[in-house]
Amino acid sequence: MAFDMQARQSLVxxxxxxxxxxxxxxxxxxxxxxxxxxxxxxYVNQEDVASLTDQLGKLRFVKRVVASARPDISETFNGVAEEMTSNPDPEAEDDDE
Known part of the structure; x- marks a missing residue:
């Protein structure tokens, strides 16, 4: 018996x-x-997010439903430090004047 991980997403x-x-x-x-x-x-199954958002939005006591953006955000940070050092902050240049 294999354990299959179910993709989940949070709804607020x-x-x-x-x-x-x-x-x-x-x-x-x-x-x-x-x-x-x-x-x-x-927390709900990720494939059910669209349908559940509509169902929950129709309930009387619900103001609004917001889906989490976490699945859309890249969680890899490889090379971020190099980008920060190679591209100086443009606002820092304004302070020198």
Whole structure:
């Protein structure tokens, strides 16, 4: 029996009230609930993000749904230090004048 890793992505669900937070458990895994700012971080399968965003947006107690941009961001930092040293900051040149 092989373990296959499922691609997951987080959705931030902003709500009007946190009373219905338990209802969000049927859509994915609730990882964090902010009581002060009234949002819920929900982890779902990556292939279901588009459909779940539409479904969650139609719920009465949901203000908006924001998908995480983490899958789109490159996490490799090879050569970043060389780019920073070879390309000096253009704003630093203005300070010399």
């Amino acid at each position: 669900v902003y709500t009007y009230s946190l009373k219905q937070t338990r209802q969000l458990k049927r859509y994915g895994t609730v990882m964090y609930v902010s009581k002060k700012m009234r949002y819920v971080v929900l």
